[in-house]
Structures are given as C-alpha cells and as structure tokens.
Amino acid sequence: MGDVFRALADPTRRAILDELQERTGQTLFELCTRLISRHGLSSSRQAVSQHLEVLEAAGLVHTRRVGRYKFHDLDTSPLRAITERWPPPDDRGDPSCGST
DSSP, rough: OHHHHHTTHHHHHHHHHHHHHSOSSSHHHHHHHHHHHHHOOOOOHHHHHHHHHHHTTTEEEEEETTEEEEEEOOOOHHHHHHHSSSOOOTOOOOOTTTOO
C-alpha cells in the first residue's frame, strides 16, 4: 500500500492517471502530448517514463506491447485496498465518537 501512496503523492503522476482515466491505452508519446497541451506540464519523455515506472510498480498502470508500440492502461484495483481498509461510516454513526 505504501507504493500506492508514494505514486499518488506526485502531481505529475496524478495528471498521468487522470489522462489514463479519460482514455486508457495511451503510448508514451500520447501521454507526453496530453500532459503538455492539457496540463501545461513540459516534462521530458524520460521523466514521464520514470513516472510511469513508479505507477507500474504500484500496480496502478499496466503496460502491453503491440508491435513496436507500448500501451499504458489504468488499473484502479490497488485503490480498493485503501477504501477497504478505511470504509466510510454507515448512517448509524460511530458511538465511540460521541455521536447519537
């Protein structure tokens, strides 16, 4: 779970995830172009590639090769571990917090 928090801590990585949420299966070139045009982030291809490696290590991005191209896909399943660890309180409230 620590890898997920580390991956989400960086604003550039969050922007990459936003782009993959909007349109999954993008190449590095497509992601770089969208980061520049939509977020004003002028990171080098190498920097974006390093961010993708961190996201992949956290399980938030998976890659697949098709011919010469490498596509990046979003995987939100690691986020479920976080939401399952701290589920939202139910409508009855938590009596240990003094709510009635």
